[in-house]
Amino acid sequence: MVNYINTAPIYEVWKETVRRQDWLVHEDAPAALCRMLAAGELDIGVVSSFEYSERPENYRIMEDLSISANGPVGSVFLFSREPLEGLDGRSVLLTSQSKTSAALVRVILEEFVGVRPVYATGDTRTVAAQVTAVLAIGDDALRLAREDRFRYRYDLGEIWKRETGLPFVFAVFAVREEYCRSHAGELAEIHREFLRCRARGREEMYLICSRVAPRIPMDCEDCYAYLRAIEHDLGAEKQLALEKYFGYLIARGEASAAALPLKIHRLPAAA
Numbered sequence: 001m002v003n004y005i006n007t008a009p010i011y012e013v014w015k016e017t018v019r020r021q022d023w024l025v026h027e028d029a030p031a032a033l034c035r036m037l038a039a040g041e042l043d044i045g046v047v048s049s050f051e052y053s054e055r056p057e058n059y060r061i062m063e064d065l066s067i068s069a070n071g072p073v074g075s076v077f078l079f080s081r082e083p084l085e086g087l088d089g090r091s092v093l094l095t096s097q098s099k100t101s102a103a104l105v106r107v108i109l110e111e112f113v114g115v116r117p118v119y120a121t122g123d124t125r126t127v128a129a130q131v132t133a134v135l136a137i138g139d140d141a142l143r144l145a146r147e148d149r150f151r152y153r154y155d156l157g158e159i160w161k162r163e164t165g166l167p168f169v170f171a172v173f174a175v176r177e178e179y180c181r182s183h184a185g186e187l188a189e190i191h192r193e194f195l196r197c198r199a200r201g202r203e204e205m206y207l208i209c210s211r212v213a214p215r216i217p218m219d220c221e222d223c224y225a226y227l228r229a230i231e232h233d234l235g236a237e238k239q240l241a242l243e244k245y246f247g248y249l250i251a252r253g254e255a256s257a258a259a260l261p262l263k264i265h266r267l268p269a270a271a
């Protein structure tokens with residue numbers, strides 16, 4: 001499970017109500033979860049959607065679950081000392097915690113804006129004075145947004161929506177093909193639990209905010225506004241958005257051509 005507060009509307013309920021000793025949950029940054037899922041150290045991972053596009057033969061995407069935003073996301077920012085058009089040849093530091101947003105920022109800068117910066121990957125918590133722009137995601141981005149070290153701040157969900165008219169799917173709940181085949185029943189149980197937790201999390205959103213906002217730290221009202229903008233479903237428009245994003249990645253040679261069509265794992269009807 002991603003260890004940012006954007007998973008809290010599902011994960012806080014999970015931690016409180018799921019009592020299965022045999023279901024071990026590992027919390028980490030998205031890039032670490034991607035590595036572990038790819039290595040077979042996890043059976044199911046809330047991972048960067050980019051991870052699926054790199055190794056689609058290994059995974060299926062669990063129906064109706066994601067971390068998405070339909071417009072501004074509030075925690076995926078390119079902080080910059082220059083406007084986007086001024087980033088040609090300049091240094092852009094990409095957080096090592098992300099795969100999806102790191103590829104998205106390249107699509108935005110190179111395909112939409114038409115500039116070619118020089119990228120580096122690293123820890124955005126210690127931002128060097130010489131970098132022109134920094135991509136931060138998740139809790140780190142929420143923290144950086146509370147400072148004013150950069151003149152410009154671009155929300156990647158907002159730019160994607162403006163350019164494509166679509167929401168953006170940052171993370172998917174991916175399951176390893178092997179596990180799908182060998183543990184179909186258990187997978188269905190876990191899938192139902194995720195959906196149950198999400199429904200309850202939505203009802204208890206304010207309470208959840210009061211619990212997780214101090215982690216940033218941020219105001220409870222701001223946390224509520226932030227988490228209301230994060231969507232955890234994978235409806236038809238979001239699938240279209242994933243296809244559009246993967247289309248760019250395939251054309252740029254960054255993703256496997258087999259990333260399309262999407263392989264969605266449907267939850268079997270309850271007995």
Ligand SMILES: C=C(O[C@@H]1C=C(C(=O)O)C=C[C@H]1O)C(=O)O
Nearest residue numbers: 030048075098099100101138170
């Ligand atoms: C919206 C977010 O989505 C995240 C972005 C990810 C990425 O860029 O690879 C992966 C998982 C999500 O937690 C965020 O963390 O701010």
